[in-house]
Amino acid sequence: MSSExxxxxxxxERGRHPEAVATVLSHLAxxxxxxxxxxxxxxxxxxxxxxxxxxxxDAKTATGLMPGDSFPLSLQARILVQLEKPKLALELAESAxxxxxxxxxxxxxxxxxxxxxxxxxxxxxxxxxxLSLNADDATASNLLAHVLRLQNRLDESEAExxxxxxxxxxxxxxxxxxxxxxxxxxxxxxxxxxxxESLRINPEMEYARDGLKESYRxxxxxxxxxxxxxxxMQRFSQSNRMAIIIGMIFGFKILRVLAASIHPLLVxxxxxxxxxxxxxxxxxxxxxxxxxLRDPVAxxxxxxxxxxxxxxIGTLFFGGLIALVAGIAVGLHPLAVIGGVMILTTLPASMIxxxxxxxxxxxxxxxxxxxxxxxxxxxxxxxxxxxxxIIADQAATYSTYVILLVAGSSWLGMLDSLRKQDPxxx
Amino acid sequence: MNLDALRHALAASxxxxxxxxxxxxxxxxxxxxxxxxxxxxxxLILEPSNREALLAIARLLDFSGEASQAIxxxxxxxxxxxxxxxxxxxxxxxxxxxxxxxxxxxxxxKAVEIDRSQADDALLAEILKAGxxxxxxxTSTGEIHDDDNGTPFEGLDASAALDLGIxxxxxxxxxxxxxxxxxxxxxxxxxxxxxxxKNPQLFAAYGKKAGGGVLLYGPPGCGKTLMAQxxxxxxxATFLSVGLHQILDMYIxxxxxxxxxxxxxxxxSKPAVLFFDETDALAADRRDxxxxxxxxxxxxxxxxxxxxxxxxxxxxxxxxxNAPWQLDGAFLRPGRFDRIIFVPPPDLAARAEIAKIxxxxxxxxxxxxxxxxxxxxxxxxxxxxxxFDLATEAALSEAxxxxxxxxxxxxxxVKATKDVKPSTKKWFESAKNHALYANQSGFYDDILTHLGIxx
Numbered sequence: 001m002s003s004e005x006x007x008x009x010x011x012x013e014r015g016r017h018p019e020a021v022a023t024v025l026s027h028l029a030x031x032x033x034x035x036x037x038x039x040x041x042x043x044x045x046x047x048x049x050x051x052x053x054x055x056x057x058d059a060k061t062a063t064g065l066m067p068g069d070s071f072p073l074s075l076q077a078r079i080l081v082q083l084e085k086p087k088l089a090l091e092l093a094e095s096a097x098x099x100x101x102x103x104x105x106x107x108x109x110x111x112x113x114x115x116x117x118x119x120x121x122x123x124x125x126x127x128x129x130x131l132s133l134n135a136d137d138a139t140a141s142n143l144l145a146h147v148l149r150l151q152n153r154l155d156e157s158e159a160e161x162x163x164x165x166x167x168x169x170x171x172x173x174x175x176x177x178x179x180x181x182x183x184x185x186x187x188x189x190x191x192x193x194x195x196x197e198s199l200r201i202n203p204e205m206e207y208a209r210d211g212l213k214e215s216y217r218x219x220x221x222x223x224x225x226x227x228x229x230x231x232x233m234q235r236f237s238q239s240n241r242m243a244i245i246i247g248m249i250f251g252f253k254i255l256r257v258l259a260a261s262i263h264p265l266l267v268x269x270x271x272x273x274x275x276x277x278x279x280x281x282x283x284x285x286x287x288x289x290x291x292x293l294r295d296p297v298a299x300x301x302x303x304x305x306x307x308x309x310x311x312x313i314g315t316l317f318f319g320g321l322i323a324l325v326a327g328i329a330v331g332l333h334p335l336a337v338i339g340g341v342m343i344l345t346t347l348p349a350s351m352i353x354x355x356x357x358x359x360x361x362x363x364x365x366x367x368x369x370x371x372x373x374x375x376x377x378x379x380x381x382x383x384x385x386x387x388x389x390i391i392a393d394q395a396a397t398y399s400t401y402v403i404l405l406v407a408g409s410s411w412l413g414m415l416d417s418l419r420k421q422d423p424x425x426x
Numbered sequence: 427m428n429l430d431a432l433r434h435a436l437a438a439s440x441x442x443x444x445x446x447x448x449x450x451x452x453x454x455x456x457x458x459x460x461x462x463x464x465x466x467x468x469x470l471i472l473e474p475s476n477r478e479a480l481l482a483i484a485r486l487l488d489f490s491g492e493a494s495q496a497i498x499x500x501x502x503x504x505x506x507x508x509x510x511x512x513x514x515x516x517x518x519x520x521x522x523x524x525x526x527x528x529x530x531x532x533x534x535x536k537a538v539e540i541d542r543s544q545a546d547d548a549l550l551a552e553i554l555k556a557g558x559x560x561x562x563x564x565t566s567t568g569e570i571h572d573d574d575n576g577t578p579f580e581g582l583d584a585s586a587a588l589d590l591g592i593x594x595x596x597x598x599x600x601x602x603x604x605x606x607x608x609x610x611x612x613x614x615x616x617x618x619x620x621x622x623x624k625n626p627q628l629f630a631a632y633g634k635k636a637g638g639g640v641l642l643y644g645p646p647g648c649g650k651t652l653m654a655q656x657x658x659x660x661x662x663a664t665f666l667s668v669g670l671h672q673i674l675d676m677y678i679x680x681x682x683x684x685x686x687x688x689x690x691x692x693x694x695s696k697p698a699v700l701f702f703d704e705t706d707a708l709a710a711d712r713r714d715x716x717x718x719x720x721x722x723x724x725x726x727x728x729x730x731x732x733x734x735x736x737x738x739x740x741x742x743x744x745x746x747x748n749a750p751w752q753l754d755g756a757f758l759r760p761g762r763f764d765r766i767i768f769v770p771p772p773d774l775a776a777r778a779e780i781a782k783i784x785x786x787x788x789x790x791x792x793x794x795x796x797x798x799x800x801x802x803x804x805x806x807x808x809x810x811x812x813x814f815d816l817a818t819e820a821a822l823s824e825a826x827x828x829x830x831x832x833x834x835x836x837x838x839x840v841k842a843t844k845d846v847k848p849s850t851k852k853w854f855e856s857a858k859n860h861a862l863y864a865n866q867s868g869f870y871d872d873i874l875t876h877l878g879i880x881x
Contacts, residue, residue: 007674014707015752199863203751204856300862300879 004030008040017044035065035072042075046082055079070100077109086116104130104137111143115150118237123147138164138171145177149184152235157181172202179211183218184231191215209301216298217288226284229277279347282410283313286350290314309353316346333390334379341375344402348409356421363418367409374398374405429456443469447478459486477507484516493520511541519549527556600659605652606779611769615640615657618765619742623661623697639731639743639762641705643750644769645853647808649776650746651703653769657744658699666692670704682726689730696740705745705763706752724754731762748853750869751860758869768872771806771850774799780807784814789821792836801840804848816842 004027011020021044028037038061045055056079062072073096080089090113096106107130114123124147130140141164148157158181164174179194192215198208217223233241252274259266289310292298302310320342327336348367355361378398382390391399412418429452436442436449446469453462463486469479480503487496500517503510518533530553537544602612619640622629642650651667658665668688675684692700702708708727731743745763747753757763772780777799785793802810817838825832858877861870874880 003675007671010674010707014710015749016707196863199859200866201864203859203863209859 005034005037005040008037008044012040012044015047017047020044021048033065035062035069038062038065039072039075042072042079046079052079052083056083068099070096070103070106073099074103074106074109077106077113081109081112081116084116086113089113090117102133104133104140107133108137108139108143111140111147115143115147120147120151120235124151136167138168138173142171142173142177145174145181149177149181150234152184152231154181154185170201172198172205172208174198175201176205176208176211179208179215183211183215183227186224186228188215188218188224191218213292213301213306216292216295216301217285219295219298220288220291222280223284223288223291226280229281278410282350282413283317283346285354286310286313286346287317290318305353309350312349312353313346316342316349320346334383337379337382337390337395338375341371341378341402344406345371345375347406351409351413351419355419357418360418363412364409367405367412371402371405374402378402429453440468441472443472443476446472447476447482450479450482454482454486454489457489459489462486475506477503477510477513481510481513481516484513484520488516488520493523496520497524509540511537511544514540515544515546515549518553522549522553522556525556527553530556600652600655602656602660604659605649605656605776606782607773607776608649608653608769609773609775611653611767614767615653615660618767619657620660623740623742638738638764639745639757640765640767641745641747641750641753641758641763642767642769643747645771645806645850645857646748647806647849648769648771649807650769651701654699654701654703654744654746657742658701661697661699661742663742664692664695664698665701666695666698667701667703670707673702673704673708682723685723685726685730692741693738697742698740699742699744701744701746703746704748705757706747706749709745709753709757709763711752711754728756728762731757751856751864758867766869766872768876770872770876771804771848772810777802777805777810780810781814784811788814788818789831789833790835791833793834793839794836797836798839798843801843802848804850805843805846806848806850809846809849812846813839813842816845 004023008020008023008027011017011023021041024037024040024044028034028041031037038058042055042058042062045051045058056076059072059076059079063069063076066072073092077089077093077096080086080092090110093106093110093113096103097110100106107126111123111126111130114120114126124144127140127144127147130137131144134140141160145157145160145164148154148160158178161174161178161181164171165178168174175194175198179191179198182188182194183191192212195208195212195215198205199212202208214227218227233244236244252270255270256267259270286309289302289306290313291310292302293307293310293314299307320339323335323339323342325339327333327339345368348364348371351364352361352368355364375398378395381393381395381398382388385393385395429449432445432449432452436445439445446465450462450465450469453459453465463483466479466483466486469476470483473479480499484496484499484503487493487499497517497520500513500520503513504517507513514533514537518530518537521533522530534546534550534553605612642653644650654667655665666688689700692698709724731738743763746769750766753763758766774796778795781795781798781802785795798810798813802813805813814834817834820838820842821832821834854873854877857870857873858879861873861877861879865871865874871880
């Protein structure tokens with residue numbers, strides 16, 4: 001092993017990935033066909049933002065140089081999981097397992113790929129396989145706790161996290177797993193405490209930071225309701241989730257018809273519940289962020305974009321609500337119109353500030369601004385025609401556009417290209 | 427090379443100085459002293475201060491047994507051209523021959539300081555053998571004077587220091603006045619380092635002792651190393667610097683011994699500042715170490731810091747790191763790196779100073795360092811350099827298009843300040859997480875204050 005290669009490993013251990021890459025490249029200049037150097041390159045590039053594609057190419061080269069070894073294949077599978085290609089990752093992880101059924105790394109890669117595919121049962125089996133090879137495999141133990149929680153088997157998940165913590169009391173991932181299990185159980189205080197412990201050990205762990213934010217948000221009952229819904233949905237595969245949503249839409253329609261046949265007023269609470277659910281799932285994050293802004297400790301957990309989102313959504317929603325109620329109460333219809341439009345604008349606005357897709361941010365910003373402008377035009381039209389039916393003539397046209405844009409933004413929000421970051425840039 | 431052919435070429439081009447030098451060297455190699463001297467004299471007629479010719483004449487004089495004359499000429503050459511390493515090296519050799527190993531050592535150190543490639547282990551060994559163990563102390567003005575502190579590296583230790591590759595020759599004459607702005611950091615260093623070292627009795631009366639370990643941390647490129655050098659200059663101490671690559675080398679072989687030798691060298695040259703750049707690489711968290719060799723080295727480092735094997739009085743151990751969170755907690759206990767100083771990005775005054783430094787030697791118009799400083803909040807020294815590089819590239823590109831000299835304008839600099847993003851932002855994002863969630867001992871309070879989270 002050359003001293004440059006050893007130096008590169010030391011640099012990686014110390015989190016100096018760009019320097020490690022430079023050192024491995026220098027080693028490769030002398031030994032251009034060293035597969036271990038390509039593995040080292042891949043391991044480092046996986047940690048450098050925007051270099052996942054390069055890491056994959058390195059792992060592929062290493063596979064070509066040592067085709068009988070499971071590790072480069074398993075590594076490729078992990079990179080592909082990060083690139084959000086779980087199907088391909090699963091194929092490679094299975095090849096790695098076939099080459100070396102005693103490789104814990106390969107079983108863990110398979111588990112990760114299966115998690116990416118939302119196949120919890122088989123993911124659990126893979127994690128258990130890795131643990132049967134090495135009962136002290138921290139990654140396998142943490143993955144098992146995670147996948148048990150995803151199946152709502154909270155007691156088992158917590159037991160696995162505690163088993164890990166008994167062996168390694170400084171395992172940040174295990175604390176985070178325990179935190180998520182507590183959150184899913186509804187024990188917000190315990191969740192907060194686990195996440196804080198996890199972050200004390202590793203303050204940069206995104207999984208724990210997200211958990212802490214969720215537990216702060218879950219202090220509001222409104223948000224807890226939507227969190228419960230999210231935890232319920234995560235138990236199912238993608239296709240089953242879609243089936244549940246479609247079922248709910250049809251279920252609502254049937255319920256509305258049934259309610260109307262009993263008494264017309266019965267439709268109101270059903271419609272309210274439906275729209276609260278529909279809007280709530282979009283707005284709950286932004287409103288919870290707004291509530292968090294009022295807490296001097298919790299607000300520190302928010303990143304700048306979440307703070308802006310909280311401020312904007314909170315102002316639009318609560319400001320809009322006040323304007324709407326006040327406008328109706330005092331008969332100041334233009335004010336009520338503005339209030340209503342502000343509330344509707346929260347929907348596209350909820351997809352602007354924390355949206356990792358740049359394209360998405362632009363699209364939803366344009367929609368949001370257009371809706372607000374149309375709202376102003378509507379209010380002006382209503383103000384210039386006192387005594388007329390509120391939504392008529394020009395105002396009616398504007399309101400149609402507003403509804404189309406808001407409804408359209410909820411559909412556009414389902415497009416990955418407008419809601420997700422290109423995984424290659426991660 | 428064919429000497430005859432070159433002689434013919436010279437006949438055709440008698441005033442070609444490089445050719446004259448080449449032929450003179452070949453004549454010298456063939457011990458044709460007189461011919462070589464004649465050619466060198468011709469060069470001096472054409473170029474009276476040609477340093478290669480002057481050096482070669484000194485060499486010829488030495489060959490001819492006129493060493494004292496050669497030394498006089500070298501003395502003159504060194505004073506005329508103090509950065510000419512080859513002249514210092516020859517002067518060291520001749521001075522050693524004259525039986526003055528101590529002076530020879532000073533000249534040798536000067537030559538190597540100017541140009542490391544001049545290092546000649548055989549000559550150094552001869553000097554050391556003859557008793558030239560005392561280091562020459564250098565200042566940034568290039569002058570040499572005796573090390574009056576009487577803290578020489580003994581015999582083989584000097585060679586060992588060279589082997590270790592640590593920078594042990596430089597005695598820093600950089601002072602705080604040479605570092606613009608950063609008054610808060612300077613004040614912290616004065617209180618935590620300089621006053622205790624200068625008034626040890628007073629501090630002892632309060633149960634505090636001088637020396638020990640101080641950790642400087644902050645975003646990269648913000649002057650931690652510069653501050654460490656200036657600190658050494660302020661307390662007039664020897665400055666020994668150990669960088670990342672020497673640290674990594676320690677993990678590769680004979681690690682503990684190497685580390686022990688470095689500490690021993692520092693102790694022998696007390697008062698001294700032993701500076702570990704990128705301390706996190708050496709003092710990394712042992713939980714992250716897969717190799718047991720790494721853990722042993724860290725234990726050795728802890729033991730050296732504790733001074734269990736020798737006293738560390740008057741030895742200041744300074745560490746600098748961009749990633750204090752990667753340090754093993756054991757390093758932060760009392761007696762080790764127990765004083766922590768946060769070095770933030772350069773403030774307004776420091777940025778103006780840095781801008782002036784980068785502006786030196788560049789054709790500039792409408793340059794307002796205060797304006798650049800105002801526009802570069804959060805920029806590190808390295809970011810400011812990037813601003814000047816970008817503006818210079820813009821001027822160069824315009825010059826290429828116009829075919830004439832185009833100065834770097836204030837406008838170009840302002841545009842560059844918009845194009846360069848402050849690199850410290852990412853560091854503060856990480857630092858904020860550590861300060862919020864892992865600040866049990868108040869280690870990161872300065873970061874919280876800097877970010878405006880804590881008053």
